[in-house]
Amino acid sequence: MKTRYSFGGDEHVYVEVDEEMSLEAFFVALSLRNAVAEANIPGVTEICPANASFEVRFNPDVISPDEMMARIKELEHKAEAGEKRLDTRIVEVPVYFQDPWTHETLMRFRERHQDPEATDLEYAARINGYDSVEAFIEAYHSQPWFVSMVGFVAGLPFLYQLVEREKQIEVPKYLRPRTDTPKHTVGIGGCFGCIYSVRGAGGYQMFGITPMTIFDPTQTVSYLQDFMVFFKPGDIVKWKPIDRAEFDRIEAAVKDGTYTPRIAEVTFDLEAFNADMAGTNAKLMEALNGV
Template sequence: MKTRYSHGGDEHIFVEMDEEMSLDAFFKSLSMTNALREAKIDGVTEICPANASCQVKFDPDVIAPDAMLEELKKLEDVAEAAEKRMTTRIVEVPVFYQDPWTHETLMRFRERHQDPSGTDLDYAAKINGFDNAEGFIAAHHANPWFVSMVGFVSGLPFLYQLVERERQLQVPKYLRPRTDTPKQTVGYGGCFSCIYSVRGAGGYQMFGITPMTIFDPKQEVSYLRDFMVFFRPGDIVKFSPIDRDEYDRILKEVEAGTYTPKIAEVDFDLEAFNADIAGTNAKLMEALDGA
């Protein structure tokens, strides 16, 4: 991977690990931001990791832009040599696929879509070689996903599927963004799935909705009282399909403060994953059985 550095005005440096998203690029970005925090360089005010990149904000009155750039380049070797493993958590996220709320929304915006004749799932299935929407849905929840970034809007996770590159599901975003997307919609754009943390505009294809709140600025939801954002980079997600009755039941529990997300602590080793993707995924998902 060829790392590219670029200045953003006088106060930012953008570090791009690779033009393509990959777990190798993510781990290098994560290692570099960890090394930067540990270095405690005077003048650094903010460190923002992303999918395959990171951005650093600094005070140019404390450290000059060129000096900041040199410090970052020194840390690149540290990032390359760092172990690509972490202790993290796997989370089960219930999803009501083909729900009525995202369906109503997507039908309102068909003129902005590549294929106005069907639904977002119909289109996703067709371009990925599935016979129907059900086949695509099965592929979407069959394997776990890696949270590579949280942001764009508060609490929104970008999720990268843990499968071989040739098996990656890919679906382009809408031709023109919508002005409305239901809160907690499970969407897809490019190689990333996501969960919309708030209601608002959006361009990702819409496949379903989760009753599990993932962002609560008031911190009233029982499992978000310590921090308003549920996901963090490095989390692993297992989507679990549910029906309308299960959706309603979980939603009531969330609102009553009695719902607890299903979570298990796991170790993720990139080298072991690359050597045996299916075996690694099976072990990750088995960890949820005892949670």
């Protein structure tokens, strides 16, 4: 990997480990980001991680941009030999696939889509070589996804499917973004899955919706009282298909404070995953059975 450094105005240094997202690039970026944090470089005010990169914000009255970049580059050797194990958690996220709300929305914006005659799921299934929407949904939820970053919109997770590269689901974004997307829409753009944390514009293909709140600035949702954003980089997600009745039940439980997401503490080992992806995924998902 060849790390690229660049300035963002006079208060930011952008560090890109690789142009292409991979778990290897994520772990190198994470290690370097942690090394920068542990170095306590004077003037650093914030470090924002992304898929295979991160950005450092600093006070140029305390440290010059050139010196800031030089200090980060000095730490690069630590990242290359960094830890490839991550203590994290696997979270079960319920999803109502083929729901009426995303369907109504996608039908309003067909003129912006690659295939105006098909739904987002039908299009995604076809271009990924699946014989039916049901087979595509099965492939989408049967293996876990890795949260590689959170942001762009507050609380929105970007998810990378934990399968061999040739098996990864990929679907291009809409030709032109929509001006509306239902809150909690589950979908994909490129190779990244996501959950829309708020209602708003968007271009990802829409497959379903979750009743599970993932962003609450009021911090009144029972499981978000400590922090308004649910996901963090390194989390692992297992989608769970549900029907309308289960959707309504969970949505009501979230509102009345009785819903608790299913979560298990796990360790993700990159070398073990690369050696046996199916076996590693099975162990990760088994951890949820005891919750």
